[in-house]
Amino acid sequence: MSAVVSLRSNRRAQPAPARLALLGTGTVGSAFVARYARLAAQGVALPEIAWLCNSRTQVSGGDDLHAALEQARGAARKRGGFPPWAEGESPRPGDIIVDATASETVADWHPEWLTRGVHVVTANKLGTGGDLGRALAIGDARATGGRYGDSATVGAGLPLLRSLRALIDGGDRIHAIEGVLSGSLAWLFGRYDGSRPFSALVREARNAGYTEPDPRVDLSGEDVRRKLLILARAAGIALPAHEVEVASLVPAALAAVGEDAVDAALDALDAGLFARHAAARAAGERLCFVGRFEVGGRAQVGLRSLPADHPLCAGSGTDNRVAIHSDRYADHPLVIQGPGAGAEVTAAALLDDVLSIGSR
Numbered sequence: 001m002s003a004v005v006s007l008r009s010n011r012r013a014q015p016a017p018a019r020l021a022l023l024g025t026g027t028v029g030s031a032f033v034a035r036y037a038r039l040a041a042q043g044v045a046l047p048e049i050a051w052l053c054n055s056r057t058q059v060s061g062g063d064d065l066h067a068a069l070e071q072a073r074g075a076a077r078k079r080g081g082f083p084p085w086a087e088g089e090s091p092r093p094g095d096i097i098v099d100a101t102a103s104e105t106v107a108d109w110h111p112e113w114l115t116r117g118v119h120v121v122t123a124n125k126l127g128t129g130g131d132l133g134r135a136l137a138i139g140d141a142r143a144t145g146g147r148y149g150d151s152a153t154v155g156a157g158l159p160l161l162r163s164l165r166a167l168i169d170g171g172d173r174i175h176a177i178e179g180v181l182s183g184s185l186a187w188l189f190g191r192y193d194g195s196r197p198f199s200a201l202v203r204e205a206r207n208a209g210y211t212e213p214d215p216r217v218d219l220s221g222e223d224v225r226r227k228l229l230i231l232a233r234a235a236g237i238a239l240p241a242h243e244v245e246v247a248s249l250v251p252a253a254l255a256a257v258g259e260d261a262v263d264a265a266l267d268a269l270d271a272g273l274f275a276r277h278a279a280a281r282a283a284g285e286r287l288c289f290v291g292r293f294e295v296g297g298r299a300q301v302g303l304r305s306l307p308a309d310h311p312l313c314a315g316s317g318t319d320n321r322v323a324i325h326s327d328r329y330a331d332h333p334l335v336i337q338g339p340g341a342g343a344e345v346t347a348a349a350l351l352d353d354v355l356s357i358g359s360r
């Protein structure tokens with residue numbers, strides 16, 4: 001065989017370099033692009049962003065990512081039909097989809113992509129924190145297919161899922177997990193003193209990028225339910241969503257409105273939360289939004305009035321504070337605390353997962 005032929009066949013044997021598709025160009029997706037560009041400028045080796053997509057359009061990444069992001073963000077609304085990314089070129093095995101949406105449609109694709117050998121990195125909690133069937137399908141598909149980066153889904157990248165998995169890999173059984181799992185609600189109840197309407201603080205939290213696209217997903221406890229489900233399922237418990245008892249903060253008048261009318265209806269929160277805060281203060285306590293599950297017991301999410309020196313009240317800002325009880329941490333739980341919401345920490349968690357997949 002001549003040297004030329006052998007060189008050509010060697011070239012052919014090289015797998016195509018992995019490409020990255022970003023789905024979602026909102027608060028988290030935009031922070032992802034900004035951090036990607038910063039890391040690339042520092043010389044960090046990253047897969048090329050081949051596409052940026054939202055519900056309206058798909059744009060090629062190219063050399064000027066900021067321009068591509070602006071083009072995607074400025075695209076006109078799309079009426080009906082398939083999402084733009086489903087109509088274009090399919091990702092190849094080894095490519096990485098970054099899901100920075102809050103979309104059920106996109107979450108439904110997670111098991112399919114994994115089965116095809118495409119890696120999925122997600123901030124979207126609906127994949128493993130929603131319907132149990134879908135979570136199990138993702139578990140099956142990741143066992144033989146692509147890898148699943150879910151660090152951003154709980155604690156916005158705090159080492160929670162990682163620590164839980166390390167305990168299980170080390171032979172520990174999980175007994176219970178309890179904690180403050182909502183960054184926006186931690187921030188809201190840390191700040192609320194009754195002097196300003198609660199609804200005004202909700203608007204601030206949304207503008208700061210702490211809430212879900214629809215803040216009712218936080219206020220109803222649904223976001224904490226999803227995180228609790230992700231943790232429970234990571235601990236090997238096939239917990240269905242309906243078995244988590246959730247006490248919502250959303251009054252009927254706010255629950256009833258369409259997404260466009262949420263802002264105007266937020267005032268419906270004010271009287272009820274003023275009364276609950278006043279009662280807690282009169283008892284020398286603080287309000288804390290807590291999620292908890294016990295293996296073989298109940299799973300619950302809701303607002304609690306706790307003594308001010310209770311360990312769950314110890315964080316500040318958007319801090320999550322989560323206690324893991326396991327065989328080795330039976331008497332004193334392992335406690336993990338830190339910022340649990342915000343576009344920058346979430347984007348960093350997504351890129352950590354991208355880098356971790358790229359390095360294996």
Ligand SMILES: NC(=O)C1=CN([C@@H]2O[C@H](COP(=O)(O)OP(=O)(O)OC[C@H]3O[C@@H](n4cnc5c(N)ncnc54)[C@H](OP(=O)(O)O)[C@@H]3O)[C@@H](O)[C@H]2O)C=CC1
Pocket residue numbers: 023024025026027028029053054055056057083100101102103105106123124125152153156183209210211212213340341342343346
């Ligand atoms: N904010 C935080 O602190 C954290 C957020 N997360 C998660 O990050 C995700 C994104 O949140 P955030 O950035 O605030 O949300 P935004 O509403 O700002 O952005 C969502 C993006 O998803 C796009 N999108 C919606 N449906 C589809 C679809 N079918 N196909 C492609 N794109 C779609 C939207 O498109 P369009 O622009 O066309 O509407 C938009 O660009 C959520 O799942 C959230 O739970 C996770 C951890 C922390």
Ligand SMILES: N[C@@H](CC=O)C(=O)O
Pocket residue numbers: 153155156181182183184185210211212218223340341342
């Ligand atoms: N809306 C979420 C964001 C992170 O998951 C929260 O408030 O914790």
